[in-house]
Amino acid sequence: MSAILPNLLGFTITQGSFHLRLRKVLGQGAYGVVYLAEDISSSSRKEPSHYAVKCLLKHPAGSEYARQQAREIAYHLALSHHPNVVTLHCVIEEEFYTFLVMDYCPGGDLFNTIIERAHFVDNDAAVKNMFLQLLDAVQTAHDLNIYHRDLKPENILCSADDEHLYLSDFGLATKSKLSNGFGCGSSFYMSPECIGVFSTKKPYSTASPTSGHWASSSPT
Known part of the structure; x- marks a missing residue:
């Protein structure tokens, strides 16, 4: 797990039509952890929808880390329409964390x-x-x-x-x-x-x- 982030397995995040539960760690780095998330609003379906959710620690507004995260999100959104860029569906802001909800790529890296x-x-x-x-x-x-x-x-x-x-x-x-x-x-x-x-x-x-x-x- 990332040195600056706790284990959020089982955590649920919600925004609009997204009701996501973090089920599995897909990858991690110095500043973030990527989880496999299940859309629990689709639990009645035979095959529930899955997303990749990148969790970032929220930093004070105006700090260099906050500006860096804002740039990452802005650049990703600007390119999200491209068929060979991972689609960034939405950004969910919690009190301590920022979650980037993206397409899950089952083939891995x-x-x-x-x-x-x-x-x-x-x-x-x-x-x-x-x-x-x-x-x-x-x-x-x-x-x-x-x-x-x-x-x-x-x-x-x-x-x-x-x-x-x-x-x-x-x-x-x-x-x-x-x-x-x-x-x-x-x-x-x-x-x-x-x-x-x-x-x-x-x-x-x-x-x-x-x-x-x-x-x-x-x-x-």
Whole structure:
């Protein structure tokens, strides 16, 4: 469990038509936990609806953490219409927590698809299919001046049949075209200028084809 968040399994959140109970932990990071949530309003159905719910600790208004969360939500909502971005349905605010209600992707993340299921072994057509979907999502983000900055297999989710992928987690995204935030993201997937170790550490372009292509090709 996240070091800053308690275990909320069994917790129920409600807003509008959503009545969701947190059933299982799907993933966790330094600042949030993602749960599998069941829509308990659909309990009479044969197959209840499920969603992925990201839980974030609410921070004081005006703080840097609060501004960062607001940016994550705004950028995700701006791209939520794209078929290769995880749909963000709504944001539920509680006293201490913020919940992001998203589509549940039963295929898990791309890392699992690559390593555990070996879906792309000797399957060039599948690699091409997924890579083109990822490029389309990233290009659409760049067209809106949104730069993800943390493209990696763990932040790309898959459909159950591994035919479709969905970009997720905009926690480090920015609209700044220049950055001196070296080391922002995951080092295994960064382009050299983003790491800054072997450079003069001049500000680098988050919008350049170099860093975008490097990160996009690394997951595949």
